[in-house]
Amino acid sequence: MIAITVNGQAREVAEGSTLADLVAQLAASPQALATAVNGDFVPRDVRAAHLLHAGDQVFTFQPITGG
Amino acid sequence: MSAASSPATAPLTIGGVTLQSRFFLGTAGYPSPAVLQQAVAVSGSQVVTVGLKRQLAGDGKPNDFMALVRATGAHLLPNTAGCRTASEAVTLARMARELYGTHWIKLEVVGDEHTLQPDPYELVEAARTLAKDGFEVFPYCMDDIVSCQRLLDVGCRILMPWGAPIGSGQGLLNPTALRTLRARFPDVPLVVDAGIGSPKDAVQAMELGYDAVLLNSAVSQARDPVAMALAFKLAVESGRLAWEAGIMARQDMAVPSTPVTGRPFVL
Numbered sequence: 001m002i003a004i005t006v007n008g009q010a011r012e013v014a015e016g017s018t019l020a021d022l023v024a025q026l027a028a029s030p031q032a033l034a035t036a037v038n039g040d041f042v043p044r045d046v047r048a049a050h051l052l053h054a055g056d057q058v059f060t061f062q063p064i065t066g067g
Numbered sequence: 068m069s070a071a072s073s074p075a076t077a078p079l080t081i082g083g084v085t086l087q088s089r090f091f092l093g094t095a096g097y098p099s100p101a102v103l104q105q106a107v108a109v110s111g112s113q114v115v116t117v118g119l120k121r122q123l124a125g126d127g128k129p130n131d132f133m134a135l136v137r138a139t140g141a142h143l144l145p146n147t148a149g150c151r152t153a154s155e156a157v158t159l160a161r162m163a164r165e166l167y168g169t170h171w172i173k174l175e176v177v178g179d180e181h182t183l184q185p186d187p188y189e190l191v192e193a194a195r196t197l198a199k200d201g202f203e204v205f206p207y208c209m210d211d212i213v214s215c216q217r218l219l220d221v222g223c224r225i226l227m228p229w230g231a232p233i234g235s236g237q238g239l240l241n242p243t244a245l246r247t248l249r250a251r252f253p254d255v256p257l258v259v260d261a262g263i264g265s266p267k268d269a270v271q272a273m274e275l276g277y278d279a280v281l282l283n284s285a286v287s288q289a290r291d292p293v294a295m296a297l298a299f300k301l302a303v304e305s306g307r308l309a310w311e312a313g314i315m316a317r318q319d320m321a322v323p324s325t326p327v328t329g330r331p332f333v334l
Contacts (some may be wrong), residue, residue: 007121026122032130033122034162039154041161059121061162063133065103066118066146067093067233067283 002054013052020047026060033060076307079278081225081256082171082203084142088113089273090303091144091258092296093283100135102292107139110296115141116173116281118148119163144205146173151186153193160197172197173227173260173281174206183233183261187214191221198222207260210244212251219255226255227281230272231262234284238268242275249276266295266302273306274314 001012006022013022019035019042027033035042036059042050052058079086092112097103107115117136136143145163150156153176160172176193178186185208194204198221206218210228218226228248231237239245240262249257259272260281269280280303289295 007123034119034166036158036162039158041158041165043161044165061119061159061166062122063130063136063166064118064120065093065095065097065132066116066148067095 002052004052004054004056004058006058007060017052018048019050019052019058022052022058023047023060027062033062035060076304076311079256081258081278082142082205086113086142087111088300088303089279089307090269090300091116091279091281092286092299093281094132094136095283096287097292100131103287104135104139105293106286106296107141109293109300110286111300113141114144114279114281115139116144116146116283117167118146119159119166142171143167143169144171144173145169146207147175147193150176150193151178151189152176153189153196156189156193157196157200160193160202161200164202170201171203171205174204185209185229187211187217190214191217194218194223195221205258210241210248212248215248215252219252224255225258226252227258227260229261230259230268231264233261235262236264236285236288237262238264239271239275242271245272245277246275266298269299269302270306270309273303274309276310279303 002015003012023030030044038057079089088111090110090112091114092110093116094103145167147156147159150159156176164170174193176186176189177183187209190206194206197204204223205225205227206223207227208218215226230239256278258279258281259277263269263280263282264285272280286292286295
């Protein structure tokens with residue numbers, strides 16, 4: 001297992017996990033959220049190729065009302 | 068315009084689309100989703116602003132807001148609220164493009180916590196990157212001519228100067244600066260964004276020749292947001308019609324309007 005953070009909270013994921021694997025645990029559908037790793041946007045279609053590493057800071061965003 | 072024709076104002080072309088409504092409405096802070104939905108419907112708005120938030124732990128359920136806002140049929144204008152640096156704003160804008168499926172972005176990079184005043188330096192840097200990346204940038208900016216020119220220089224085609232601090236409802240604090248901006252950039256779509264409190268502020272913005280107004284709290288925080296949405300719709304239309312009709316020049320002294328000849332009983 002490797003230690004990462006997701007939206008600031010500590011989380012462990014299996015070594016070799018991709019961002020797509022993580023998103024599958026977090027959301028009902030891959031379209032439900034947008035992702036960034038270590039401050040950089042990671043598009044939906046490259047999540048499956050994006051390996052997570054120890055210490056990665058993952059952020060996930062979803063739609064909300066706004067002004 | 069003939070008396071028999073409908074009092075429609077000229078359409079607005081902005082961001083590659085042509086709109087009948089010049090009233091852009093925010094979607095935050097309504098008493099309920101149903102009230103939001105009704106307010107948008109009554110407003111006639113064809114552009115609504117939306118946001119993004121960090122997902123909370125365990126919050127992986129389907130998002131009802133997306134369905135609601137799509138059902139309005141309005142163009143979605145996602146914002147980068149909360150960003151303090153160009154880098155943050157660029158990342159959030161790219162997330163917004165994917166989530167909402169639009170290349171429009173209301174670019175907010177705030178530089179002061181108390182007034183939520185835009186940071187003109189970070190704003191320009193973010194706008195430069197996003198314009199190159201294919202975004203249609205709607206920058207929430209100051210009413211300062213030089214920083215506005217910089218935004219245009221880096222690829223913005225629209226400017227959205229504030230009227231007053233976000234959510235303050237203070238109205239147009241510096242109409243002279245807004246008027247000057249209009250005069251300096253006659254061909255750039257200008258939208259007053261932020262600070263509008265009452266429909267009279269919207270009328271004022273439109274009478275200054277602004278192309279549209281963007282507001283949120285003035286409607287969502289009203290006692291009756293749906294009625295207020297209608298009040299703003301009428302105000303925006305009224306102000307625009309007045310601008311198109313040509314407002315009379317102010318005079319320092321009285322100018323008699325009745326065509327009498329001198330005093331009625333004095334020859």
